[in-house]
Amino acid sequence: MSAGDLLGYLDRWSVHPGDTIxxxxxxxxxxxxxxxxxxxIQGDTNPDGPGYRQEHIPLDLGGPFMAQQQTIETGSFAIxxxxxxxxxxxxxxxxxxxxxxxxxxxxxTLFSRMNEDASxxxxxxIDKSGALTAECRLDGTIVTVSTGCTLLSQCWYRVAxxxxxxxxxxHVIQEPVKLHPAISDRGYGVAITPVGTSPFDxxxxxxxxxxxxxxxxxxYHYNGRIYNPYVLSRILVDSIPDRPxxxxxxxxxxxxxxxxxxxxxxxxSGNGLHGRLVNLPTRAVAGPDWDxxxxxxxxxxxxxxxxxxxxxxxxxxxxxxxxxxxxxANLASGVYAVRLERGRDxxxxxxxxxxxxxxxxxxxxxxxxxxxxxxxxxxRIGLDVPETELVCGRxxxxxxxxxxxxxxxxxxxxFYDLHNxxxxxxxxxxxxxxxxxxxxxxxxxxGAGSNVWQFNADTHITGWFDAIDTSxxxxxxxDLHNEGVDCLNDYRVLVTGSHPEYYSASMRDALDDFIERxxxxxxxxxxxxxxxxxxxxxxxxxxECRKSEDGIRAAAPGPGEYYASFTGEYTGLWRRNGRPPxxxxxVGMVAQGFDRSSPYIRSEASNDPRLSFMFEGIETDIIGxxxxxxxxxxGIELDAANVELGTPHHALIVASSSGHSDLYLVxxxxxxxxxxxxxxxxxxxxSADIVFFETSAGGAVFSVGSIAWAGSMxxxxxxxxxxxxxxxxxxxxxxxxxxxxxxxxxxxxxLP
Amino acid sequence: xxxxxxxxxxxxxxxxxxxxxxxPASPGLQRVLNRMRTDTRAGKxxxxxxxxxxxxxxxxxxxxxxxxxxxxxxLVFDDRxxxxxTVFRLRWQALTGEELSL
Numbered sequence: 014m015s016a017g018d019l020l021g022y023l024d025r026w027s028v029h030p031g032d033t034i035x036x037x038x039x040x041x042x043x044x045x046x047x048x049x050x051x052x053x054i055q056g057d058t059n060p061d062g063p064g065y066r067q068e069h070i071p072l073d074l075g076g077p078f079m080a081q082q083q084t085i086e087t088g089s090f091a092i093x094x095x096x097x098x099x100x101x102x103x104x105x106x107x108x109x110x111x112x113x114x115x116x117x118x119x120x121x122t123l124f125s126r127m128n129e130d131a132s133x134x135x136x137x138x139i140d141k142s143g144a145l146t147a148e149c150r151l152d153g154t155i156v157t158v159s160t161g162c163t164l165l166s167q168c169w170y171r172v173a174x175x176x177x178x179x180x181x182x183x184h185v186i187q188e189p190v191k192l193h194p195a196i197s198d199r200g201y202g203v204a205i206t207p208v209g210t211s212p213f214d215x216x217x218x219x220x221x222x223x224x225x226x227x228x229x230x231x232x233y234h235y236n237g238r239i240y241n242p243y244v245l246s247r248i249l250v251d252s253i254p255d256r257p258x259x260x261x262x263x264x265x266x267x268x269x270x271x272x273x274x275x276x277x278x279x280x281x282s283g284n285g286l287h288g289r290l291v292n293l294p295t296r297a298v299a300g301p302d303w304d305x306x307x308x309x310x311x312x313x314x315x316x317x318x319x320x321x322x323x324x325x326x327x328x329x330x331x332x333x334x335x336x337x338x339x340x341x342a343n344l345a346s347g348v349y350a351v352r353l354e355r356g357r358d359x360x361x362x363x364x365x366x367x368x369x370x371x372x373x374x375x376x377x378x379x380x381x382x383x384x385x386x387x388x389x390x391x392x393r394i395g396l397d398v399p400e401t402e403l404v405c406g407r408x409x410x411x412x413x414x415x416x417x418x419x420x421x422x423x424x425x426x427x428f429y430d431l432h433n434x435x436x437x438x439x440x441x442x443x444x445x446x447x448x449x450x451x452x453x454x455x456x457x458x459x460g461a462g463s464n465v466w467q468f469n470a471d472t473h474i475t476g477w478f479d480a481i482d483t484s485x486x487x488x489x490x491x492d493l494h495n496e497g498v499d500c501l502n503d504y505r506v507l508v509t510g511s512h513p514e515y516y517s518a519s520m521r522d523a524l525d526d527f528i529e530r531x532x533x534x535x536x537x538x539x540x541x542x543x544x545x546x547x548x549x550x551x552x553x554x555x556x557e558c559r560k561s562e563d564g565i566r567a568a569a570p571g572p573g574e575y576y577a578s579f580t581g582e583y584t585g586l587w588r589r590n591g592r593p594p595x596x597x598x599x600v601g602m603v604a605q606g607f608d609r610s611s612p613y614i615r616s617e618a619s620n621d622p623r624l625s626f627m628f629e630g631i632e633t634d635i636i637g638x639x640x641x642x643x644x645x646x647x648g649i650e651l652d653a654a655n656v657e658l659g660t661p662h663h664a665l666i667v668a669s670s671s672g673h674s675d676l677y678l679v680x681x682x683x684x685x686x687x688x689x690x691x692x693x694x695x696x697x698x699x700s701a702d703i704v705f706f707e708t709s710a711g712g713a714v715f716s717v718g719s720i721a722w723a724g725s726m727x728x729x730x731x732x733x734x735x736x737x738x739x740x741x742x743x744x745x746x747x748x749x750x751x752x753x754x755x756x757x758x759x760x761x762x763x764l765p
Numbered sequence: 766x767x768x769x770x771x772x773x774x775x776x777x778x779x780x781x782x783x784x785x786x787x788x789p790a791s792p793g794l795q796r797v798l799n800r801m802r803t804d805t806r807a808g809k810x811x812x813x814x815x816x817x818x819x820x821x822x823x824x825x826x827x828x829x830x831x832x833x834x835x836x837x838x839x840l841v842f843d844d845r846x847x848x849x850x851t852v853f854r855l856r857w858q859a860l861t862g863e864e865l866s867l
Binding site: 399674 | 787788790792795798802803804805809810811812814818824827830831832833834845848849852
């Protein structure tokens with residue numbers, strides 16, 4: 014794996030045999046590259062690990078191909094394509110209420126309508142000094158006027174540009190919605206323009222929050238919110254009306270509180286000047302009218318009539334298709350990748366091949382946690398977050414991929430990043446190259462040792478299946494969301510990844526149904542089923558998460574902004590949605606730390622006859638004091654049983670970890686009152702639990718409560734007690750004999 | 766961001782770090798590390814991986830996205846622990862003005 018300029022992405026991450034997948038690739042123009050299909054078996058390149066393994070699939074993909082240089086344009090904006098109706102004769106005013114977030118970050122366009130060669134048109138923008146400025150172009154004559162008053166960040170202003178063709182005047186007006194004592198931020202300016210011609214007398218679209226494409230390749234994207242923009246065919250001289258009035262020369266008025274989940278902006282003037290949004294600016298955010306009386310935009314959208322634009326928003330890289338891959342009808346289900354190669358440079362684009370439709374090729378299904386891969390996609394935890402070194406207890410290691418991401422921020426953001434204006438990232442898309450969604454990738458938070466994370470950490474599990482010679486089918490989170498439990502029908506055992514953290518309601522419902530129908534589930538990770546996410550109901554490949562109230566998070570959503578714009582769902586913790594992870598898998602997140610992992614110690618309950626299958630071949634009480642993810646099986650992010658949060662009363666705590674360092678700290682949701690002693694060496698609830706319980710339909714659940722578990726499975730080439738224990742569970746779970754839920758005489762150990 | 770002021774009284778913790786850079790750290794050493802490791806992004810020490818799991822060059826994070834990470838080409842390590850010790854010495858000198866001869 015390398016990080017040059019050869020990279021790409023796929024249109025989908027899950028296919029059936031016989032389907033076609035579209036590959037979009039960028040490289041140095043004219044350079045030849047090769048493409049191959051490989052099956053990913055084990056992606057950890059640590060010399061102490063079981064060895065990097067992938068299988069070449071003999072399929073001619075049509076290469077070599079000649080590379081095409083493709084770029085990514087970040088920055089969201091609105092565009093009214095058919096703005097010809099904006100004929101305003103001799104007078105025009107464009108008005109809005111704005112909430113700038115980076116007024117000192119250089120020129121940023123609020124409104125722009127320019128003809129193709131930019132010789133005639135009008136713009137309203139924030140200049141490099143942070144002041145509102147209007148510019149009028151008439152056949153190449155450029156007139157600019159500024160208020161000269163710097164806008165304050167995160168304050169609401171009514172702003173306007175107005176042009177009078179008869180008098181030849183250009184006006185700019187800047188009015189704070191609330192007064193700021195001792196601050197001169199109310200301003201007005203006027204300049205003389207050629208008489209008799211209107212800059213609006215052109216055929217061109219109207220843009221909001223960006224300028225049209227130009228030679229400088231800088232579209233002057235705006236950071237901040239725009240509320241209630243409208244156009245009048247009359248002059249505004251020195252004041253701005255609060256609200257536009259139909260009949261008062263109203264030409265267009267866009268109400269952003271309408272159709273919030275969509276990418277459409279609706280003109281309510283009656284002139285039909287509807288527009289569209291590009292690159293997913295944030296909707297369902299508070300406008301100037303939000304007063305705390307409403308927190309749910311679906312209850313009263315008028316509080317949410319603003320859109321927050323960012324210069325680094327990105328939905329779809331929109332690259333042209335480079336080639337297609339027809340997936341052979343006889344290709345076994347598994348984790349595959351299209352591997353791009355040019356000399357020693359390689360780039361992997363992984364995807365899942367499912368079993369043929371209406372067929373199952375294994376009793377085991379591995380649920381590839383693609384929602385969590387998206388949530389962490391291209392994360393900048395090692396680049397932007399200085400505290401990462403502190404919580405890891407060691408220097409951050411940057412790879413070639415990190416170095417590339419640092420100089421290519423256009424690759425986009427994820428839920429662990431902040432926008433350039435410091436606001437939280439609510440949307441995560443997979444329609445872009447993913448540097449960290451590749452076998453071989455070294456992460457940041459994966460613990461001392463292999464330091465693998467998410468996808469590459471999950472190859473410790475796919476490698477284990479290979480090591481024990483057990484076939485498995487693969488299904489992704491996206492499949493689970495779209496198809497529900499039907500995509501799990503007829504599978505006996507479901508195995509999770511190492512950190513399946515992000516779940517939609519549909520996904521959670523599907524797993525609950527699977528368990529209720531007698532399915533057996535092996536949760537081989539930590540901090541799973543934690544955040545509620547909302548995939549967009551129409552746009553493919555994008556999820557939303559607003560990390561409301563608490564939980565471990567990069568930033569808090571703004572007040573009143575806890576509900577997803579895509580669906581109206583409350584997208585905080587599942588625990589805050591009444592469905593803690595404990596109610597599904599018996600354990601839930603309690604602590605995290607990223608230095609050293611610890612072993613588990615078997616409990617008295619592990620001798621219960623209900624668990625007689627579990628410890629065959631395992632003779633020690635201390636298990637997992639080794640591993641590739643921090644040197645132990647219990648580490649990184651820890652889950653524990655808690656009957657108050659829904660752990661079933663009959664659940665058995667098989668083993669628990671101890672001895673975690675003080676870099677392990679309890680979660681914010683469990684820290685109601687900050688007191689000393691919240692580190693791993695003192696807080697008694699910082700411990701991972703292995704939990705087992707039977708279900709009423711004859712199924713069972715086995716949970717390990719630790720991200721580091723898979724790294725211990727892979728230790729010593731999958732020959733160790735953790736791998737043996739996991740195998741014993743899988744073996745029993747594959748046995749069709751129902752589990753009985755009859756009460757046991759042994760004591761159930763549930764931590765408070 | 767820690768505002769703890771490292772002084773000569775913390776010298777025993779420097780000895781502790783040099784003996785065992787990967788911890789677990791005593792509470793006193795952890796307080797020193799909390800101060801050292803919460804630098805702002807600009808100029809923060811990082812390791813740039815030259816050969817995965819085998820060789821690293823010390824680097825400095827830039828202040829903003831889009832700006833390349835600075836390589837300190839004369840500080841190359843094939844031992845992670847020695848890299849940790851070197852950065853500890855550099856930070857000790859920057860925060861106390863004293864060279865740490867350990």
